[in-house]
Amino acid sequence: MSESNQVKVAIVGSTGYGGVELIRFLLNHPNVEITSVISSSNAGESITEGFPHLSELLVQRLDGVDPALIKSKADVVFTATPSGVSGKLVPQLLAEGLKVIDLSGDFRIKDGAVYEEWYKHDAPPAGLLEQAVYGLCEENGAQVKGLDFVSNPGCYPTATLLGLLPAVKEGWIDPGSIIIDAKSGVSGAGRGTSLMTHYAEINENMKVYKVNKHQHIPEIEQALSIASGSPVTVTFTTHLVPMTRGIMSTMYAKLTGSRSEQELVDLYRHYYEGRPFVRVREPGKFPATKEVFGSNYCDIGFAADARTGRLTIVSVIDNVVKGAAGQAIQNLNLMMGWEETTGLQLSPVYP
Ligand SMILES: NC(=O)C1=CN([C@@H]2O[C@H](COP(=O)(O)OP(=O)(O)OC[C@H]3O[C@@H](n4cnc5c(N)ncnc54)[C@H](OP(=O)(O)O)[C@@H]3O)[C@@H](O)[C@H]2O)C=CC1
Numbered sequence: 220m221s222e223s224n225q226v227k228v229a230i231v232g233s234t235g236y237g238g239v240e241l242i243r244f245l246l247n248h249p250n251v252e253i254t255s256v257i258s259s260s261n262a263g264e265s266i267t268e269g270f271p272h273l274s275e276l277l278v279q280r281l282d283g284v285d286p287a288l289i290k291s292k293a294d295v296v297f298t299a300t301p302s303g304v305s306g307k308l309v310p311q312l313l314a315e316g317l318k319v320i321d322l323s324g325d326f327r328i329k330d331g332a333v334y335e336e337w338y339k340h341d342a343p344p345a346g347l348l349e350q351a352v353y354g355l356c357e358e359n360g361a362q363v364k365g366l367d368f369v370s371n372p373g374c375y376p377t378a379t380l381l382g383l384l385p386a387v388k389e390g391w392i393d394p395g396s397i398i399i400d401a402k403s404g405v406s407g408a409g410r411g412t413s414l415m416t417h418y419a420e421i422n423e424n425m426k427v428y429k430v431n432k433h434q435h436i437p438e439i440e441q442a443l444s445i446a447s448g449s450p451v452t453v454t455f456t457t458h459l460v461p462m463t464r465g466i467m468s469t470m471y472a473k474l475t476g477s478r479s480e481q482e483l484v485d486l487y488r489h490y491y492e493g494r495p496f497v498r499v500r501e502p503g504k505f506p507a508t509k510e511v512f513g514s515n516y517c518d519i520g521f522a523a524d525a526r527t528g529r530l531t532i533v534s535v536i537d538n539v540v541k542g543a544a545g546q547a548i549q550n551l552n553l554m555m556g557w558e559e560t561t562g563l564q565l566s567p568v569y570p
């Protein structure tokens with residue numbers, strides 16, 4: 220802790236979308252001082268070279284990736300780094316005695332062989348996979364308090380699991396029947412340019428991608444299997460849509476009995492009671508991505524179809540906030556024993 224009693228925070232990957240969003244929120248966090256912003260490719264430069272809107276940040280010079288230097292400047296470090304990078308860097312940061320919140324997919328899957336099958340590179344050490352707590356705050360928040368290391372969930376899994384877990388746990392839907400149709404804005408792919416995401420390719424366009432191959436499939440299945448008590452597989456299809464931020468996950472499953480929409484709303488509101496970032500809509504009302512834009516909310520709506528016996532669940536988040544930086548700060552708050560909402564109480568930007 221610094222003399223001001225503020226926790227000193229460093230951000231690796233500070234020049235990426237997740238990192239810049241961490242800075243935006245942490246600048247308004249009363250218990251945090253950003254003491255180091257880190258870049259592997261622009262060390263020594265000022266962060267405002269690339270991001271003039273961050274001129275209010277007191278620490279401007281980008282540091283290189285040096286665990287000992289980070290330890291000399293900070294108590295807690297966010298690693299907003301690509302999968303593969305985090306897996307190698309996090310063990311070094313933990314060895315320095317830093318508290319770590321990792322935003323990548325590297326520590327979310329408990330079984331290293333499953334990780335390697337989906338991510339196509341070596342898994343981090345098994346001991347750390349075991350140690351990492353999966354920081355889906357509304358589900359595992361109680362385990363996070365006092366921890367040194369949290370693995371922040373993926374963006375699609377956050378929207379999807381918050382939408383499915385209450386019904387799966389209550390046994391109201393057949394877990395074997397789940398189909399997830401998910402759409403993301405292009406910031407979900409990070410700041411690097413690609414043929415997939417550049418303007419002429421995605422403007423006025425929609426693309427389906429990674430069908431049956433998406434790295435979030437094992438993450439979703441792992442959490443649903445724990446919730447249902449037996450192995451669950453899902454059909455999960457992702458789409459890139461022409462917007463900057465936002466995820467909409469539309470989920471379909473067979474109801475195990477006759478349920479009204481009011482009963483579903485009651486179940487979910489009860490399940491998420493005291494969890495300020497999940498908002499359940501009135502029966503038959505569905506959320507839109509703009510209604511969570513720039514905020515840490517996850518909004519959920521339902522339709523139960525008596526004719527087909529199927530339930531439709533729609534869950535929306537801002538991928539960069541609840542899907543990444545916002546939930547990472549929520550995890551910081553839980554780790555430190557602070558109010559869960561500290562620094563995160565921003566209303567969505569609308570329109
Ligand atoms: N965007 C999103 O909506 C979400 C992202 N995530 C995950 O969060 C992480 C960050 O994502 P995002 O910010 O979008 O990605 P970006 O591609 O926008 O940024 C990643 C940053 O990592 C840094 N980096 C790259 N290689 C290294 C390295 N070897 N060592 C240290 N830093 C490195 C780069 O900065 P520099 O070159 O300056 O070092 C880059 O700016 C990823 O793991 C991503 O999968 C998770 C949920 C949602």
Ligand SMILES: CC(=O)N[C@@H](CCC(=O)OP(=O)(O)O)C(=O)O
Nearest residue numbers: 322323324373374403404407408
């Ligand atoms: C639009 C888009 O491309 N989204 C990314 C989301 C990646 C992400 O969140 O990364 P993790 O692997 O760290 O979870 C994707 O579908 O792969």
